[in-house]
Amino acid sequence: MQVRSYLKLSVALALLTIALKTAAWWWTGSVSLAADALESLVNLAGAVFALAMVTVAARPPDEDHPFGHHKAEFFSSGFEGVLIIAAALGILWAAGHRFLTPQPVESLGLGLGLAIVSSVLNGLLAWAMLRKGREHRSMALEADARHLFTDVWTSAGVVVGLVGVGLTGWTWLDPLLATLVALNILREGAHLVWTSSQGLMDQALETESLALVHQVLDEFSHQTIRFDHLVSRRAGQRRFVDLHMHMPSSWSLGRAAAVRSSVEQALMSAVPGLRASIQLLPMDVEAHFDDPKDLI
Template sequence: MKAQTENKLKKAIFPSETVLISRDHARITQRATYAAVSVAVILVVIKLGAYLVTGSVAMLSALIDSALDVAASLINVFAVRTALTPADREHRFGHGKAEPLAGLGQAAFITGSALFLAVESIRLLWVPQPVENGALGIGVMGVSTMLTLALVYYQRGVIRKTGSLAISADSLHYTGDVLVNLGVIAAIGLSTLGGWTLADPLFALGIAAYILWTAWQIIFRSLDQLMDRELPEEKRAQITQLALSHPEVLDFHDLRTRAAGQNIFIQFHLGVDGQLSLYRAHRIGKEVEAKVLNIFPQAEIIIHQDPIDKDKEDSLG
């Protein structure tokens, strides 16, 4: 009898590990991180060769960006692996906040690259240098653009399925890379074919500004999760509508939501007829929970049932 009581107490304090993220989502997310690292390494190699041949500062900007992409994507690999770790005794809400922390790390790398590029571009505005072997540089950037577009397309499919902030941040700066690559192509073309030597540093300066703007976007999105910001209003309205659609739910209030990586946490109060049995009130809560999970499968939901005197309400109505 004593052993049974101790087991019940242990389960109450340390419930069995909750897997907040499905295995399918975990596998998809991890594959996306490996794909990003692979593409970034390939881009560094071909851009390094192109920079050595052309001497273009715009090409250098693309090379620096891709080199930092490797570092940022490697951070993502470890962050996603940590975020996908199931909840344990020390982390009852899981490890999802590893993703926004990785986002801040990515933003730091991206900001550093943008500032370095801006300084280098300003220097070359005063002492412009001609770009050599422009056709080769344009060809390399064309290949880079196609590889990056393919990666972004793949990442967006993963984001639609998982909602991963880490992959979203990765995709955001790779989308910026597409614009970077197009800017480099334009800069090299104007410099070599049009003879406008200032095009190279001017385009590089514009690219630096865009990269910096991308970094700020990642910072704000990461801070939103770290500060437990509520889900967007349209999602909160959807949760409210789902709960009130149950015919036996009389009231809905105190909705609280937050996100941590791919994990979503939702809690609210349901008003039910106070004359119902505890079992029936519990069943209503489970039925509402199933409705919400159908739309938000990654959510962990806590529902509190409040008794309402339905006869009194009817007489007042």
Template sequence: MQRAGYAAVAAALILIAAKLSAWAYTGSVSVLTTLVDSLLDAGASLLNLLAIRHALTPADNEHRFGHGKAEGLAALAQAAFIFGSAIFLMLQAGERFSNQHIVENSSVGIGVMIFSILTTFVLTRYQHYVVKETGSVAIQADALHYVGDMIVNGVVILALVLGFYFDLPWIDPVFALAISLYILTYAWGVLKKALDMLMDRELDDGERARIENLILAHEEVLGVHDIRTRISGPDLFIQFHMELDGAISLAQSYDIAEEVDREICQIYPHAEIIVLQEPYGIEVQKTILKKKKSAEPGDETANAG
């Protein structure tokens, strides 16, 4: 994971140098948007690297659940910076609408964009390999962003070709505005993902159903309830109440819980699992008891008071 982080930072720095030269030669506002996007990539990848290093720090006495939420905090900072940069690019595109001119040295810009696409493609292939091996959410998000960058670079090539070879000076700011809107959309996705992690959002219904089925697949598990999940950096936390035959020994119930734990971890290798074993049917008894208490005389008076 850390090697993938270093690779992303290095690739972003190389692209910044290449695009800075292309912008100096062409003056294209579309190229400027990709330059700013690469600056964002460098900042985002650096923050990701720092967050990954911190998130991988083992749990200690002050952080018993680990340091995974460092990724969420880093993502919040990324989102704020990206929003501001997108607004700046939109203002630049608006200014270019009022002062249109043909982009010069388009061939230089096109060559740099092709180089950027090839460099980014190599990086994303390596990132996907790391995600497959580690399941890192941070690297996966970074890889998705760089895939989007390849699309942006392709759009800029189209803008340079149309603007220069077909004498359409307004194409450059139009494409720059479109890219700025794309960056805003990406920033919103980063912000939402960060808030979901920091606010301990549950996994989606499909994943929760999959976890429930894994638990109930064990022949000695008679029921399960109160499944709770959350993601913190590279770690997934799963809690649930598991209902077993009330006649078995404590040692047997512990062995069953260990087997269920291992089966879940085969699918979710980065999961931290907390299991509470209960006698089968106790949840129904609790419900009946609550209903009886609510029906006892004097409860309505107490509630009214």
């Protein structure tokens, strides 16, 4: 199953869980279950936007976007983070109101049953989506999976808290639990916004990928070939490296180009999704990127 298929499944499941959790809130009157249902609305909006951004990211390069549209996935992650934060603020407002005007919860058995069913469904999908997101390095899919996991833990906390309300009769546990849910959601939302902002600012490759790049270059390095000025960046599912390869000036252009092609192919085989660009230079020529005139 591909990334877009998982996101379509996430949209369908979000609609189902909204129905289940809204019914649970309707029957019980629990503000914490209402908070849980509100987060599922955010799940739906996030999944729909993620699906749109993944579709954009899959477009091939064009005249206006020669490096492709891969960064569109970071917009999805940031948008979902903002939605999560908005939902958390709404939950805090509702919980504060319930602290001032406490109300008993009713029909806990049915309400908790619906919450548990929706939580199990979300957990199974989130686990599958997280695996697929890491496999394809899809920021949008991974963000949606992490949000679903947050929803699972939220629902688990709500269930435990409402059981406590049923056993003790302490109605203040319900809004207290909703407040804790909101704080957890705020943390996750802030994390998503921060991660997406870093991705939009051309972060370097992950440590593991850079290690593979250096391993390949070490295999090609010897007395007549050396590499320097390596820079890297990631854009959605794509990875890019640019570097200089120095070799003897007596080599023919054909020989130098053949070696460069071998290095580029080795790099792209070692790191899936990588695009390598290598500039050829004679061994005794250096490039100076830190010259003040280049920074103007």
